[in-house]
Amino acid sequence: MKNFIFTFCLLLPIVAFGQFNLKIKIVDDAEKTGIPSVSYKLFSVETSKSVNAGFSSIDGDISVSNLSAGAYTLSFTSVGYDSLSLKIKIDQASLDLGTVSMKPSLRLMREVEVRANADRVTMKGDTTQFNADAYKVNPDATADDLIRKMPTLTVENGVVKAQGENVKRVLIDGKEFFGTDPSLALKNLPAEIIQKIEVFDRLSDQAQLSGFDDGNSEKTINIVTKSGKTNGEFGKLYAGMGTNDRYAAGGNVNNFKGERKISLIGISNNINQQNFGSEDLLGALGSGSSQRGGGGGRSGGGGRPQGGGNSTDPSNFMVSSQGGITKTSALGFNYIDKWSEKLQVSVSYFFNKMNNYSQDSSMRTTFTGVNSEQYYGENSFQSNTNYNHRINSRFTYEIDKNNSIIFSPNISLQGNTKATNLAGITSLDTSDTLNTIDSDQASKKNGYNLSGNLSFRHRFEKRGRSFSIGVGVNNLSNLGSGSLVSKNQTFLPTLRSSLVDQISADTTINTGYNVKVDYNEPISENSVLNFSYTGNFSFNKAEKQTLAYDKVTADYDILNTVLSNSFLNNYNTNAAGIGYRFSKDRKYFITANLNFQNAELDSKQTFPIENIINRSFFNVLPFVSFNYRPSRNKSLRLIYRSSSRAPSINQLQNVVNNTNPIQLSTGNPDLDQSVSNLITVRFNNTNTEKGSSFFTFFSSELVQNNISTSIFTASKDSIFRGILLAKGSQLSLPNNYGNTLSLRTLSTYGFPAKIIKSNINLSGGYTYTQTPTLINGIENLSRNNSLTSGIVLGSNISKNVDFTVSYTGSYNIVKNTVNQNLNNNYYSQLVSLKLNLLTPKGLLLNTEGVNTVFNSIGSDFDQVYTLVNLSLGQKFMKNQRAEIKVTAFDIFKQNKSISRVINASYIEDTRSLVLTRYFLATFTYNIRNFR
Template sequence: MRKILLTTLLTLAAAAASAQRKGAVTATVLDAETGDMVPGAVLTVAPVAAPDKQQHFMSAYKGAVSMPSLAYGEYTLSVSFLGYNNYETTFTVAAPRQNLGEIRLRPGVEIEAVVKEAKTLRTSQKGDTVSYNAGAFKVVADADVEGLLKKMPGITITDGAVEAQGEEVKKIFVDGKEFFGEDVTTAIKSLPAQAVDRIEVYNKLSDAAEFSGMDDGEGYKAINIVTHKNMRQGQFGKFYAGLGYDADTKTGDRFKYLAGGNANIFSGDSRISVIGLFNNVNQQNFSFEDILGVSGNTGGGRRGGVGQYMVRPQSGVATVNAVGVNYSDTWGKRDQVTFQGSYFFNNTHTENESTVEKWYETPSIDTLSTRGSSDTQAYNHRFNARLEWKISPNHNLMIRPGFSFQSNDPLSRTMGWQYGESGYSPTDNFSKSARSGYNVRTNAIYRAKLGKPGRTITVDGMFRYSDFTNNSNSYSNVAPVLPLRPDGADAPWGWDADSYTQLRYLRSMAPSSTLALRGEFTYTEPVSKFAQLSFQYRAAYDHQERDKKSYETGADFSIAGIAPMPALSNTYESNYLTQRVGPGFRYSKERNTFVANVYYQRSSLDGQVMQTDAEKIRHNYDNVLYFMMGQLNINRENSLRLFVSSYTNNPEVTQLQSIFDISDAQYISSGNPGLNPSYNHRVNFHYTNSNVEKGRTFMWMFSMQA
């Protein structure tokens, strides 16, 4: 029994050892006629017993071939190279080293080359949409969409702001779906250029206008990125990183770094895109939303509303950490629910140092010399979404929720002197603030078709609430101008600042909040096959509150036992009610469109300013507004578009109150109780000519505002 077992084990061991034996095979690939070496030939090797287990090799320098670690046995060999007939044979591996010798390839039959040249179509036009063929514009291998857009005529990018045909692009779409909300800068850096089939530039109607079919004049310029069909299913992206050392840097960060990238997971209608950027070399590629003026802007007109604009990168040396994600999908048996959403986080730390030297020759010979520095920390969170539900063929509902939060903590100081014939005046200003705010908003639009084509009703509603806190400590020099500069001083920085400086220390606290409600009703009625009449009523209510208290303190900024300064403190609230009503007309035939609307608008302001005595502010404003748009497609190559409209900006209560702001002794301002609304007229004209045969597009734009 033991002998049988031992014999079996020895047999298995021998078989295993034999099975594990491998050999290295070499060869040389040559031209059969000239004897020249052929590098780059492809060799396909497969066991005769298992032809599906193929291995591939390539001839190297001087046609040398090396096939290491082939198990003992019989193999088939196929050799191919462009311009040669395939070479096929079999060989057996039975030794640790084996040379197949020379493999001679015979040239194939030569045929005459057939070359057909065609000019790549760069642009084309359909209606008011200009389409750019991405393949006709050459970019580097790892370029993103931003690099592609910079190559296209009529499109410019400056500090992240994209302009097309002379107008700022407000949104980016990918295959017709919103991409990163209103953050255009982030959107164009999130996709590689190689994924793009074409770029479409067009005039996007507002949500309400798309639902009602009546252009309301509140549209905007948009870009739609159409991807290649093979890129709509799969994963792709780009990542990069760099590290450097600067021995002479003055910023304090000797090690410099830059890292970032994007990743995209596309599966039909389900799409996820992630983008990131981390650096300390002042690369602020992403724009971020200013919620409530926490970057310094606290006012503005009624158009757009607070928090509805983007802030471009500021000067200075910034450390940036930014992450964004965009998700879109379609659900339901009939794809009746569409969702698009994005979240973005941005953290910036910006340091800025400045030196100003100015010389004046008139009206008096003076010299101004200042040095300033600032340090700002900012955090921003933003979420936007769009949910559309096609309830039935005649009923649609669209909801846009949004939330944003931002904190901004700036620290700045400026010192300097102005001296000369006008006298001598030192400057010493300091400010340190803590600002934060959030914004919650929701838009909803419902549209119903009432049986007859062209007969619709559209109901549009909006809610927005924002809260903002601004606490600051500051001081500024209030010393009077001296008639003469100090004797013996040969440079401004040689003077004794304490002898000519009288600082006033201020502590300010200014919480504020806003509430905005808007409702709009639009009814359209067809009057012919190509014409519609419309009726629109809109009501908007805006409520603002602000409680500013300023204290004149000592150098420690303590307010214990100190009452607010009446001249620098005020509490106010305002209520704006704006109502607009009017008819409209729309005519559309064979891609030619004419729209005209006229509205009567009445705005009522009811405000109250609390200071020593309550100051009531009540105003009513009556205006007639108009809007007209014409789109004329002369032929397939030529089109005209004319846009004429008017709008108003009503003054804020802070612009109307007769209170002086003397928080900065060098910049004193006050409101004007008699201020009237601004009435604005706009004209935009576009002419586009597209020559398909020559691949040429000519655009002429004219705009005017009064």
């Protein structure tokens, strides 16, 4: 009896809390060796629902814990093996099934190929899956080459897009891969290891834990690797030398062993091949790059022909930017592992150093009023050095079946030095010169960004009841110094010369904290209530000190109070919300949230004069998400979201930027918040039998009380905050004025053309934007209508014959209510061809050509040019792992960087220095060692 009581006491906690464990080893029936990455699913016989799923380890081991007693069905699937199913009963603390054999599949390869073609694209909930085997590429192709053939996936100016939206992350087998740099990840994974490409909207960590969509999802690509390709080493190494002292070297080495995945990459070249994201570009984008909501730039609707050019658009800095000549050295490391059954980890480190030299010549026509205009021409030379260290990490800890933690710390260190020489002239026409400028500027910036997010979730025993909390912190610090020597002349009404000789130092510190608490309470079998609290607290400090040169003391000791400033800005929001979620039959999913938000904006200027501004805002911010899945291959999703936007400290800071004394800018401490209302509709339809995919997308955004740009052009000598605005000079500052409206739609249709053994992707879209701008106190509405179309023809003949032909074209109509001289119709198109041929003996031919056309209707700004690269090479060594080739870049020497920017106040044409024809001989060795 004592033994019985003792045993009963030991088993009671296990029975009460369901702490049963299951172990099993999957082996090959013939070789009796463990099979890695076998997919298993555990179903409850009583409820017919899945209670656990996963993959076997590198040795074929499967371990499942925290199970309840009962009867189960255990199924196994793996590529190349027949499926297997077992019925088991768990009634003891630990059940070890020993080894279970799976037999190799005897299906013919032809049958496998037919099935691959039929299932080239499928849908799994809101996830679109593309079968990699249905899209043939050359043996050395990367994941980047592969996705370009898939419908709804594109790479534009180095930016990876899926379903019309920028891809924020790339996962490999569900794990983080190289942080938030999709292009870096895709360019360093070989296509041959990929089984599937999955595209979906990844919820934020907090939303994943709470189960309620908070509207902060990110477009994500998940790369599912093939069975047998997760154990071994692969990658490539290359080095090349060329004419004009051109060189390129680099490579990537990957070591995969089950859950552990280690990747090392590196590049060094002076041929404009770059790999970094916008967060690596401290100082490289100019002083205005950190502002949100400001007008100017390209926001008013304008055109830029493909082909390069310098711009403050971060996408132009991603990969193969053509503005100037760039020398890059970069090194990256990525580590993914499962340290235990409960703890998963991913860490990436990336270093990049960029040296860029550029020359730009531009001509701007500014419309200062109705039938009034002036001209500004500029030549500039710039040398820019930028470096960055970046660490991204993520730790996921499953405490038990009811509790889990996610921790994501990130670190970034940046530095930038820049020297610029600029010569500019403003005139009414070719003879009437208003003013000139000749300046030399140097700047140095250093900064760091520390951030971290910690999330915790607890599931209660009652199904659907849960509690989650997420906290985050972000600390950003930028320290800068600079010097400016500018010689300025004003010619009307009389000749007057002035000299600006100054040094400056600026500091920006941003500290933010956020917390979000969610509690879910089920109210029926199909519906759940959500109660939430969200707090965001931002504390910002900006200081700038400008000292002018004193001829008496021969030192910089004259404080310029107009160009100096000390500014504090705090923006805090507290929001309480209630939400409702309803789902039925896996067809209908409705989520509705209503958030009541109170925001406090406190700004304090302490120098040169004291100024205190306190504002309070109350907003009711709804969020609605409706998902409808009429079948497994169709999906409709509608989202409505309202959110508030606070002005940045750069927009609020009341200090004049006189980097260009005839093109001044300043902030506005009187800015209020703006409110955005966004509606998005998506529809997916796939046909697995035909292998076709259709996707359509629509979005509309209205921003009320928008932070727009106000531009003032001095018609005579004027004084602004103690600074002379010479006749013809311009001043821009942000203002809360008017509403912006944008409409966008995109549709794509992809299908296989069996007759020509190719994949065809068709696309078409329409975009409308309306942007208000104040020009000398007069409102100008700029309206841009843009029609786009495209076609991609990708070969599917064999791995030895690989080609892709694409066309994209757009027709734009720009209308302005006041400055009708800015009205412009223009057409642009880009036709590209990529061809790779490989003979059985290893002789290879690679060619890539791009034809660019830009035609401005009724204007003399037309551009037509063609870029062609050609490579000839030979593969050799065992399995043709090595190759040597000679490449001619820009054979016809037509590379140009001539761009046009059209916005609500001016038209600007810019010509930039670019890399032209050169030859490069390269040796490459491909590493392939799978076990």
